Amino acid sequence: MIFKQLFEPVSSTYTYLLGCQETGQALLIDPVLPTWERDLAVLNTLGLKLAFTLETHIHADHITSARKLKAIAGSRIAGPALDQLPCTDVGIAEGTPFKLGSVELTPLHTPGHTDNHFAYLHAGRLYSGDALLIDACGRTDFQNGDATALYHSVRGKLFALDDDTLVYPAHDYEQRRISTIGQEKARNPRLGGDRTLEDFVALMGDLKLAYPTFIDYAVPGNRSCGACPPDVPEHLQQYCAQIAGSRQG
Numbered sequence: 141m142i143f144k145q146l147f148e149p150v151s152s153t154y155t156y157l158l159g160c161q162e163t164g165q166a167l168l169i170d171p172v173l174p175t176w177e178r179d180l181a182v183l184n185t186l187g188l189k190l191a192f193t194l195e196t197h198i199h200a201d202h203i204t205s206a207r208k209l210k211a212i213a214g215s216r217i218a219g220p221a222l223d224q225l226p227c228t229d230v231g232i233a234e235g236t237p238f239k240l241g242s243v244e245l246t247p248l249h250t251p252g253h254t255d256n257h258f259a260y261l262h263a264g265r266l267y268s269g270d271a272l273l274i275d276a277c278g279r280t281d282f283q284n285g286d287a288t289a290l291y292h293s294v295r296g297k298l299f300a301l302d303d304d305t306l307v308y309p310a311h312d313y314e315q316r317r318i319s320t321i322g323q324e325k326a327r328n329p330r331l332g333g334d335r336t337l338e339d340f341v342a343l344m345g346d347l348k349l350a351y352p353t354f355i356d357y358a359v360p361g362n363r364s365c366g367a368c369p370p371d372v373p374e375h376l377q378q379y380c381a382q383i384a385g386s387r388q389g
């Protein structure tokens with residue numbers, strides 16, 4: 141397998157490139173609109189053709205480049221079937237592996253950050269989306285989020301994986317790139333150790349996080365698989381603009 145962890149700085153999102161050496165096909169997990177050209181350039185350099193984009197969930201902090209990449213590169217759009225988005229070409233469901241050549245992902249329904257959130261497991265690597273972050277987890281106060289559901293998703297489903305499973309999160313805001321299930325079980329300050337359900341629900345309820353800056357544009361944009369809404373105010377245009385080749389550098 142060919143693998144790259146790509147970073148998008150506006151929303152601190154990690155996009156994951158998984159390529160099949162035999163077929164020359166690749167997929168991108170959680171690609172982000174401002175970096176679509178960079179991602180295609182990386183694929184080109186590796187001699188890979190983009191076959192699919194794959195979402196972990198409907199994001200509230202960035203807009204996916206799925207629609208753009210479909211238009212430019214001819215890739216197909218995959219995401220959780222539970223979201224029932226008309227723009228999705230392939231709906232992902234638990235129990236049905238997602239195959240691309242020799243790459244076969246196991247989808248894991250992991251609700252709590254959003255109700256239809258999925259993580260993906262492949263070859264000892266977990267693409268954990270926003271369910272499990274390094275020393276953290278996604279917020280549970282929007283998009284049908286539910287702290288009880290997240291507790292069971294992480295501790296019941298993800299922490300049941302082998303301790304050596306590599307954890308690749310959808311975000312990190314401190315330049316960290318990777319963790320393991322064993323490490324998160326031992327030291328995740330929200331969900332690790334002997335954290336009880338009651339403690340976790342109380343902790344998430346007390347976070348008092350600010351209203352997400354871009355959510356009112358990102359969610360409708362992502363429900364269209366990556367259309368930047370026409371009314372995005374100027375100070376948020378960086379979420380839609382291309383970084384590569386633009387004056388932002």
Ligand code: FE
Nearest residue numbers: 199200270278
């Ligand atoms: Fe999210």
